[in-house]
Amino acid sequence: MSYQLLIVDDEVLIRKALSQYIDWESLNCVVHATASNGKEAIKIIEENKIDIVITDVKMPLIDGIELSRYICKNHPNITTVILSGYAEFEYAQSAIQYHVSQYLLKPISKEKIMSCIKDIVKQKATELPADDSMNTAETAPKYSIFIKQAINYIDEHLTDDMTLETIAESVHSNASYLSRIFKKEVGTSVITYITDLRIKKAKDLLEHSDLKTFEISDAVGIHDPAYFSVLFKKYTSMSPKSYRNKADSL
Structure with missing residues (x-):
């Protein structure tokens, strides 16, 4: 099955270029249609099955923000990507409440667009389809695709030396924006989320493996054993050794 794309931009050259x-075929996608404004886009969405919308922000009749609001309310299965110029980037980010997946800053390279859509397709492949007729609040995922992608990256690189910047780069964003949206959706900072995961994994390894403390420290991405011990005690009120001894006695 190919994912159906709708490209919305009031500039003919941009619609043509996108x-x-x-090479949409390599991403398992096909451009189903293009539209020059949000009003045309809504008509296409109502008459066809669209999976992904790539839209500009400033357009006549209905702009990209209003289009995003409409999609969120009426077709929550559709993933929206916003293209915006630098001057309108902050305005474009106001659409976070409408579960916009990505915000790409113009001028945008072909490689960055392909990387963005590749991530979206990968995410969609793991999700069960929802019924568009259901209420948005019931069908919307707990996290936006943007945050899901960040969480997936964290899970896959937990043993690495991650920084906020490298995580933001993996989801085609910047550290400040990722930090703000992550805290809003997840309820905690990116760094705290990572630390919680590492401590949870460390506890599991202490309970169910014979690895030494320094090996566990390395296995959870904290490559300074002394710092790991201090951090573990801060979170559990016990040293790694005491935690293991208590687990063994149960």
Whole structure:
């Protein structure tokens, strides 16, 4: 099954470039249609099955923010990507409440768009389809695809030396924006989330493996054993050794 794309931009050259000069087939996608404004886009969405919408922000009649609001309310299965110029980037980010997946800053490279859509397709492949007729609040995921992608990256690189910047880069964003949206959706900072995961994994290894403390420290991505011990005690009120002894006695 190919994912159906709708490209929305009031500039003919941009619509043409996005439609014709990107190898959508390699991403398991096909450009179903293009539209010059949000009003045209809504008509296409109502008459066709669309999976992904790539839209500009400033357009006549109905702009990209209003289009995002409409999609969120009426077709929560559709993933929206916003393209915006630098001057309108802050305005574009106001659409976070409408579960917009990505915000890409113009001018945007072909490689960055392909990487963005590849991530979305990968995420969609893991999700069960929802019924568009259901209420948005009931069908919307707990986290936006943007945050899910960040969480997936964290899970896959837990043993690495991650920084806020490298995580933001993996989801085509910047550290400040990722930090703000992550805290809003997840309820904790990115760093605290990572630390919680590492401590949880360390506890599991202490309970169910014979690895030494320094090996566990390395296995959870904290490559300074002394710091690991201090951090573990801060979170559990016990040293790693005491935690293991208590687990063994149960």
